[in-house]
Amino acid sequence: MTDDLALDRQVCFALYSASRATTAAYRTLLADLGITYPQYLVMLVLWERDGRGVQEICHALQLDTGTLSPLLKRLESAGLLERRRLGGDERRVTVVLTDAGTALRERASDIPARLARATGLGGPDLERLRDVLLAVGRNLHATEFGVP
Template sequence: MTDEEPAADRSLLLLDEQLCFALYAAQRAVTAAYRPLLDELGLTYPQYLVLLVLWERGETRVKDLASALRLDYGTMSPLLKRLEAAGLVRRERSAHDERSVLVACTGPGEELKGRAERVPGALLASTGLGTAEVARLREELWGLAERAHPTADPRPPGPTSVPTR
C-alpha cells in the first residue's frame, strides 16, 4: 500500500480489526475463566458441556448430543469414553434401534449437577458481566452465528431455543 491510500484500507488486515480474532480471543478468555471452576469438579470444558446437555435432556442419543454441541462423532466418542471411565455417564445401545447409542448420567454424574450449579454465577462474578449483558451478548452471538451460516439454525434444539425467523 502507498501513503496515498486511505487509512481505512490499511486497517483491513490489521489483526486487532478482525472480528474472527476478537471472537477467538474472547472464547479463549472465557474458557480460561471456566477452567478453575471446572477443575474443582474434575471436568474439562467439553465434558462440562456434555453434562449440561444430559442434565437438561436426560438420556440422549450420541447423534443428538453431537448435534447439540456441534461436534463430530470422532470428537464425541473419546469425550464420552473419558466421562464413562470417570463414572459420570453410561452408554448403551438403544433397545429400539441397535444403530443408536444412548448416553445418560450415572448417579455420580447427577450428583455433580448440584456442585455445578454455582459455575454460571461464579463465571459472571469473575467477568463482571450482569445477567442482562450476558443475555444481550448471547443473543448477538447466536444472531452472528446464524448470519455466518444461514443454512442451519445455530441454536441448539430444545425448550430454551428462541425462534429467530
C-alpha cells in the same frame, strides 16, 4: 484513515481472544469437578434432559461422533454416565447419567454465576452478548462461509 486490516479491528480476533479467555476461566472453575470444558458441555446437555442419543448430543453441541465418542468414553470411565445400546442395533446408543453424574450438577450449579462475575458484565449485557453470538453463529452457518 482507518486500517481495516489492523488486528484490533478484527471481529475474528476479538472472538478468538474472548473464547480463549473464557475457556481458560472454565478450566479453572471445572478443575474441582474433575472435568474438562468439552466434558462440561456434554454434561450440560444431559442435565438439561437425560437419556439422549449420541446423534442428538452431537447435534446439540455441533460435534461429529468422532469428537464426541472420546468425551463420552472419558465421562463413562469417570463414572458420570453410561452408554446403552438400543435393542439389537449396535449403531444406536443412548447416554444416561449415573447417580454421580446427576449429583455433579449440584456441585456445578454456581459455575454460571461465577463465570458471569468474572466477565465484569451485568446480566442484561451478558444476555445480549449471548444473543448476538448465537446470531453470528446462525448467520455464518447459513452462508457460503459457514461450517457444515
